[in-house]
Amino acid sequence: MKPFDYTAPSTIADAVSLLSQHNGEARVLAGGTDILVQLREGLREAGIVIDVKKIAELRALDCCSTSGLTLGASTPCAEIYGNADVCNAYPALTDAARIIGGWQIQSRASIGGNLCNASPAADSIPALIALNAVALVAGPSGQREIPVADFCTAPGRNALAAGELLVCLQFPAPSANASSAYQRFIPRNEMDIAVVGVGSWLQLDESGQTILSARVALGAVAPTPVFAAEASDWLAGKPATEDTYRQAGELARKAASPISDMRGTAEYRVHLVGVLTQRTLAKAVQRAAG
């Protein structure tokens, strides 16, 4: 690995000032499961690595039934799915956290890092979009919010400006009769990059028969993870039946613009979007019901 300096600030203000001071030279380290590989393989360079795991706000995991979930940007996956409240209220998030790499990766890798790394195939991002998460960002001129659906701008690129740091992800408080699910397709059992991933969230009416509103998001079928707006809007008011999930899958396919690569052809990926949309909606309904 090329030499770099290391520092571990304990406040957001210090981290932001270090980022500005070393403009373009600094890389943020959370779990390190992407950045250390990229530095070692020469895909990215750093003069200084800023470890943000000692900043309390970036290690948050506050799950509250009224104010929602605040998830620090560097909180590791294993801690997230180890929290029963988070598993109950935001299952699409914990579905994703449970399958990013193996246990060794999950002990370190963070959802904030998965988001900032901005891979089109990132497992957590469709779940974050389906759950309507908002990124809280700190920079030299203060803090701002970016909806996760707008956070990724291109493969490996995100909306952070120079000197900005992702602090946490904020999730709306859980709604009654609502739930979510994330599923991906890979040709192996574990430890693989998604050929396609789909995250779905929905809320049912009190009878559990009708979908009040829904959000479906897709991974690995475009340069960035995408919100399937047409399918999501169409689902509102529809009966919670297999036929509805299938039709939503047909609409979600229209939001996919995949490439063909070694993981699958474009045609196969579009097919998978339909299948996984159908399955994640069914799973979310099953969870919401009970």
Place this chain on the structure above:
Amino acid sequence: MTKKVQVSATVNGETVDFLCEPWQSLLDVLREELHLTGAKEGCNNGNCGACSVLLDGAPVNSCLVLAVEAEGAEITTVEGIAQNGQLHPLQQCFLEGAALQCGICTPGFLVTAKALLDQNPNPTEEQIRFELAGNLCRCTGYDKIIKAVQAAAKNLQEAN
């Protein structure tokens, strides 16, 4: 230019101080500075799990941890699993069940399996396979490894 950093950590129950470069991996320091060569460098990019160690009780790939991050941490390597000269039941069962061929992946499997049994003394076969998915073996085909973990779980439960 960068200066070496002094790090103080607990490794296999003993307080250890070492100097490292800020960019050195924990794996590199364990092997080259502390001469604990149990953890192996397989892929050096987080895929194979041969370098697995426990960092504050959690299994991690030590190739993807900077040594400077170990300040104040408690680290367990495969060298720390046997107690008082007695092999850990996992080590005994791997031996008895011939759950290895070349042995490169074995320390990583042992460390991760120990973390699993510490957390879940009676895992199902599916749980064992799932939690050990981050450890790759290119020789045995996994079945003997899974059986050894099951046997060790049984032995540990009977001993308690």
